[in-house]
Amino acid sequence: MTHLDIADVARRTGVPVSTLRFYEEKGLIASTGRHGLRRQFAPGVVEQLGLIALGRAAGFSLDEIRGMFAPDGRPEIDREMLTAKADELDATIHRLAALRDSLRHAAACPAPRHTECTTFRSLVRAAASGAVPPPDRKPPQRNASPAHPS
Amino acid sequence: MTHLDIADVARRTGVPVSTLRFYEEKGLIASTGRHGLRRQFAPGVVEQLGLIALGRAAGFSLDEIRGMFAPDGRPEIDREMLTAKADELDATIHRLAALRDSLRHAAACPAPRHTECTTFRSLVRAAASGAVPPPDRKPPQRNASPAHPS
DNA sequence: GTGTTACCTCAAGTCGACTTGAGGTCAAGC
DNA sequence: GCTTGACCTCAAGTCGACTTGAGGTAACAC
Numbered sequence: 487m488t489h490l491d492i493a494d495v496a497r498r499t500g501v502p503v504s505t506l507r508f509y510e511e512k513g514l515i516a517s518t519g520r521h522g523l524r525r526q527f528a529p530g531v532v533e534q535l536g537l538i539a540l541g542r543a544a545g546f547s548l549d550e551i552r553g554m555f556a557p558d559g560r561p562e563i564d565r566e567m568l569t570a571k572a573d574e575l576d577a578t579i580h581r582l583a584a585l586r587d588s589l590r591h592a593a594a595c596p597a598p599r600h601t602e603c604t605t606f607r608s609l610v611r612a613a614a615s616g617a618v619p620p621p622d623r624k625p626p627q628r629n630a631s632p633a634h635p636s
Numbered sequence: 637m638t639h640l641d642i643a644d645v646a647r648r649t650g651v652p653v654s655t656l657r658f659y660e661e662k663g664l665i666a667s668t669g670r671h672g673l674r675r676q677f678a679p680g681v682v683e684q685l686g687l688i689a690l691g692r693a694a695g696f697s698l699d700e701i702r703g704m705f706a707p708d709g710r711p712e713i714d715r716e717m718l719t720a721k722a723d724e725l726d727a728t729i730h731r732l733a734a735l736r737d738s739l740r741h742a743a744a745c746p747a748p749r750h751t752e753c754t755t756f757r758s759l760v761r762a763a764a765s766g767a768v769p770p771p772d773r774k775p776p777q778r779n780a781s782p783a784h785p786s
Numbered sequence: 787g788t789g790t791t792a793c794c795t796c797a798a799g800t801c802g803a804c805t806t807g808a809g810g811t812c813a814a815g816c
Numbered sequence: 817g818c819t820t821g822a823c824c825t826c827a828a829g830t831c832g833a834c835t836t837g838a839g840g841t842a843a844c845a846c
Contacts, residue, residue, distance in 0.1 A: 491792090491793090492792095492793075493792075493793085499764060500764075500765075502834085502835080503793085504834070504835055504836080505833085505834065505835085507794090507795095508833075508834060508835085512833095521842095521843080522793085522794095522841080522842050522843055523792095523793060523794045523795095523840095523841060523842060523843090524792080524793055524794075524842085524843080525793085525794090533751070533760065535764065536760040536761060536763060536764030537760050537763075539760075539763040539764045539768075539770075540759060540760050540762075540763035540764070540768070542763075542770035542833095543731075543735060543763050543768035543769065543770055543771070544735055544739060545770075545771050547832075547833095548832080548833070549832095560749070560751070561749070561750050561751060563742070563750055565742075565743040565744075566743075568739045568740070568742050568743035569739075569740065569743045571739055572736045572739040572740045572743065575732050575733075575735060575736040575739070576736055578732060579729055579732050579733055579736065582725050582728060582729050582732075583725075583729055585693060585694055585725060586722045586725040586726055586729065589694060589718045589719075589721055589722040589725070590718070590719065590722045592713070592715075592718050593715045593716075593718035593719045593722065594715075599710070599711070600711055600713055601683070601710075601711060609690060610683065610686040610687050610689075610690050611686060612690075613686060613687075613689040613690035613692075613693050614649060614650075614685065614686030614689045614690070615650075618689075618690070618693035619693065620689075620692035620693055620695075620803090621693070621695050621771065641822090641823090642822095642823075643822075643823085652804085652805085653823085654804070654805055654806080655803085655804065655805085657824090657825095658803075658804060658805085662803095671813080672811080672812050672813055672823085672824095673810095673811060673812065673813090673822095673823060673824045673825095674812090674813085674822080674823055674824075675823085675824090692803095697802075697803095698802080698803070699802095770833090
């Protein structure tokens with residue numbers, strides 16, 4: 487079987503069919519053709535979707551990810567881009583670690599009210615000054631275990 | 637001056653007036669009254685906004701943050717909640733660190749194509765299996781330096 | 787030949803946190 | 817008293833990544 491039905495792809499990757507259509511429309515993946523109405527996909531799309539998931543996890547937008555594939559679907563990833571993103575992650579990690587420590591302190595702080603704790607107050611001031619940007623929405627928590635992870 | 641105009645609050649905190657109105661509508665902050673049409677705020681709202689910024693930075697939603705204030709505006713933060721959030725941050729940090737390491741590896745990997753690198757392949761597989769959820773949108777990068785940070 | 791059903795398209799809706807815009811009001815300065 | 821302009825309200829728009837829904841089609845089993 488050299489061609490995969492959209493449902494096969496969904497089953498193998500855990501990515502919903504609606505998302506697969508959406509990705510195709512966006513140019514992130516491509517179907518090899520149709521069988522009647524139905525999209526056919528090359529088996530390689532499975533790995534490609536893995537790469538897309540990875541990119542998303544690393545914080546790349548779908549538009550950025552699209553730029554990581556050659557027209558034929560092969561990945562062509564700029565190494566500088568990866569390094570830049572790694573650096574970015576690093577910065578995020580540091581900020582989050584500081585924040586985590588502060589939260590733990592606040593949780594353990596003996597002051598009757600947080601407003602009376604010096605550490606907490608300076609933390610609040612730091613946040614107010616924009617040192618720690620908000621991380622936005624929660625991840626949608628998608629299907630974490632495809633039916634056949636191979 | 638015991639009352640602050642909305643513009644004063646904006647100037648002191650760096651939070652746009654539109655956001656202040658939005659927060660009031662959401663019940664996160666409260667005005668003490670009106671001077672004509674104009675909202676008046678107690679000075680304490682400045683610290684409260686700092687706390688809101690902190691909460692956002694820690695990944696709390698506005699709804700969660702609303703629950704952190706007593707009706708009078710004083711913070712009443714559940715310590716367990718803080719600990720839970722700290723744990724959550726910890727988990728995030730670990731995932732991001734692993735991801736960062738992998739990105740660095742991929743950037744430095746000598747294989748001509750990433751698909752030929754074992755480390756990279758296993759990374760892709762992990763991402764595909766949902767081990768590393770996407771972090772969603774970029775932070776909006778707000779005004780990081782209020783006019784009078786005191 | 788007919789049904790079933792999994793697929794199709796296209797438009798619209800969702801989520802959270804805000805921003806933007808049109809049209810209105812009123813305190814303060816002249 | 818009149819202008820000015822900062823403030824007001826309320827509705828709608830934005831952003832990214834998808835999902836949902838209505839209405840249609842065709843491959844396959846019988």
